[in-house]
Amino acid sequence: MIKVVLLTGSHPRHFYVANQLIGLGCVVGHVVEQREAFMPQPPNGLEEQDRLNFMRHFADRDQAEHVFFAGNDMINQTVPTLKVSMQSLNGQQTMDWIQSLHADLLISYGVHKLSEHLLAAGPRDAWNIHGGLSPWYRGNTTLFWPFYMLKPNWAGMTIHQLTSKLDAGDIVHHSVPALEYGDGLHDVACKAVIQVAADLKKIVTTFELSEITYKKQKSAGKLYVSSDWQPQHLRVVYQLFNNDIVDHYLDGKLPKTEPSLINIFDKSFS
Template identity: 30%
Template structure:
C-alpha cells in the first residue's frame, strides 16, 4: 500500500510520522516549507511567539530530542506550502500515486488534492472533533476544564475544518500534575498507535472505511483566539495547583467497522 504523509514534522507530530514509517518504511513524507514573513513587532505578537517557543522547547525537552527527528526519513520531500493546491502540486501528488494520504499538522488541502488517493485522505487532529476543531484544541479543552474532551481524533478530510467522518477518538490517561506538554505527548502516542491499527485494518480491507459522520458542528478555534493572556493564565493556574486535572483512564474509540470498539487500558 502506497502511503503519502503531509506533515510539518515538528517534534510532536514526528511521534505519529515515525509510527507510520514503522508500518510502511517507504512511505513518502512531504514536508511543507513556508516563506519567511516579516514579523509583527507589537508587544502581543512578540509575547505570542515567545510563549510558543517556550512551549516547543518544553515539548522537545520532555521528548529528549535534539532535533525533530525528520532528518532520518528515507523518502522525504520538501514542497512549498503555497503550491500544494496548485496545478503543480496536484500533479506532483498524482505522480506519487498514493493509496492513502495522511496529514498531521499540514496546510488545508483542496478537494482536488483530497480526491487523489485511491482509498482515503485522513487527518490526525489534536483535539476531540467536532467539539474542538481548528487550532490549539488540546489547550482549549484544558483551559475550559472540559477534561472529558481532552484527546485527539483521526478523521477523513472533507471541505471544512476537521469536519470529515470520524475513524477514531483517543483520550489519554490524565493524572493530577499533568500539563499541556505531558498531555500533548500522551495524545501523540495514543494517536500514533491507533493510526497504526487503522493502517492494518485498511491494508487488509483494501477498500475505503467509512467511519461515522459528525453529528454537529462544534466550535472552530482560530490561532489568534489563543492570546498571551490566556496562555499565561493557564500556566499560573498550573503553578498554583489550581488546574484540578482529575484522574481519568485512557480510552480509545475506533470506528473502523460498522460497530464502534471501545478499548480501556
Template identity: 30%
Template sequence: MKTVLLTSTSYRHRYIGRCLQKHTDLKLVVTEAKSSRISETNSLTEEEALFQKQHFQNREEAEIEFFGQEELPSEILQLKLPHGEINSELTLEVLKDISPDYILLFGTSIIQKKLLDTFPNQFINLHLGLSPWYKGSATNLFPLIDGRPEFVGATFHLATTMVDAGAILHQFRPELKKDMGLHEIGNAVIEQAGEIFPKVLDKYNTGKIIPQKQKDSGIICRIKDLNIDKLRKAYKNFEKGMLVDYLNNKSLIDRDYPIISNL
C-alpha cells in the first residue's frame, strides 16, 4: 500500500510519520510549517507572556518525553514547505509523480479542491478531536477549556473542502486517568492514533470499513480564538476536578455522544 503523509514539523508529526513508515509503503513526507502561536508576545503583559512561554515549553518537553526527538527515516523522500503552501502546484506535481494509493493528513492547512479532485477518496485525515462536535484547530484543547473531556479523542475521516466534515472511518476516546494533565492527555491521544492509523487504513483499503457521513453539527475551533484567559481556564478546570468528575460518570456522559468505532 503506497502512501504519502502531509503533515507538519513537531515531534508529534515525526512520530506519526515513523508509525506509518513501519506499516505502510511510505514514499514521501511533505511537511508544512506551522502558523503563529495563540497570541503575539508583544500584546501580552509580562506575566501573560511568561505563562504562555511556560505552556509551550511544557508542551514541547511532554512531546519529547512521549515521542522522542528522532527524525524521520533518511530513506524517505521529504518536501519541506512554508505555512500555507501545502496546496501548491509543486505538491500536486509531486503527488502525481508518486501516484500513491492514499494521501494521509495530520496537522496541515485545509486541502483544496484541486488536490482532492485529483485523488478522489484517497485523502484520509487524522483529526485530533471528535467530529462533528469539535472541528478545526486545537480540538483537544477547546473541550478542556469548555470543561467537556468527553469530546477529547481522534477521528479518522475522508478529507473534504469543508473543515473536518468528511465521512468517518473510525474514532476513539483515549484511556484517561485521574492524575493526567493537559499535555499528557493530548499526547496520549496522538500516541494511540499512531498505533492504530495503519490498522484503520488497512481495513478501509480492504473494504472492511464503510465511511459514515457526519450528521450532527458542531463548532469550528480556530487558533485565533485562543487567548491567555481561555488557556488559563483549561488549567483551572483540571484544578477544580473536571477530569475526576468526568471519569466518575464516564459511561453515562459518553452514552449521550456515541462515536464510530470500527476496530
C-alpha cells in the first residue's frame, strides 16, 4: 500500500478525510495546521438582510459539518502528528519532519500554500485535495460559486498534483456527490468531502503510484480570490431561492449542463 504523509487543516471536514485515510493504515505522519475560527463574525456596515444571511450561512455550515462529520473534531492519534501554525507550516522543522518519514506520497487538504522548498523535501509525488471542480472553480469559496451560478451539479472536489500555481496541477480524479431533494448548499459541500474521501481511499488501495495517469487541465477556468466573495452574494442562495437550488435543479427548472469530469476508475480515461 502507498505510504502517505498528510498535511491538513484543523476543521471537522479536514479531520474527517484524515481519519478516513489513517484508518486504512497507510498514513505514516500527519501535519496539522491550526486554521482560523470556523464561525466568523459579520463585517461591520452590512445591510440587515445581508447581516442575517451571513449569520445564517455560517451557522448552517457549522451545523451541517457537525452532522456529517460527527466524531471528527479530533484527529486519530495512532500516527505521528506535528501541529503547526500558518507561519511555521513551511518552516525547517516541518521540512525535516516530513523528510524523515520516507513517505511515497504527500497529500494536502485545507492548508495554506506549500513552498517549493517544502515540496522538494517531501516525496516526489504530491497531491492536493481541492474543494471545487478544477479548472472551472479554482481558488477560494469554490463550493459556493456553483450554487451562485445555479449549477449545483458542478459542486465537487478535485484531486490534483501539487504545483507552484494554485489549483492548476494535472488532475488525478474529480469527485462529485449525488444530489438529493432537500440538499442545501452545505449538505452538498459536506457530501462532496465524504465522496472524495471514499474515492481517495479506493485510489490508494487500488493503484500503485506508477499506474496513476494524470490529465492536464485543458483550460484556465476561473481562479476565485477571497475578495470576489461578498456577503451580498448570499442573497441569491437564501433570499431568491431559500437554499433550495438543488430542488429546482432536480425538478428541471434550471439548465442541466454537465462538467467533463476525469474519473480515474473509468478506463476510457486511461
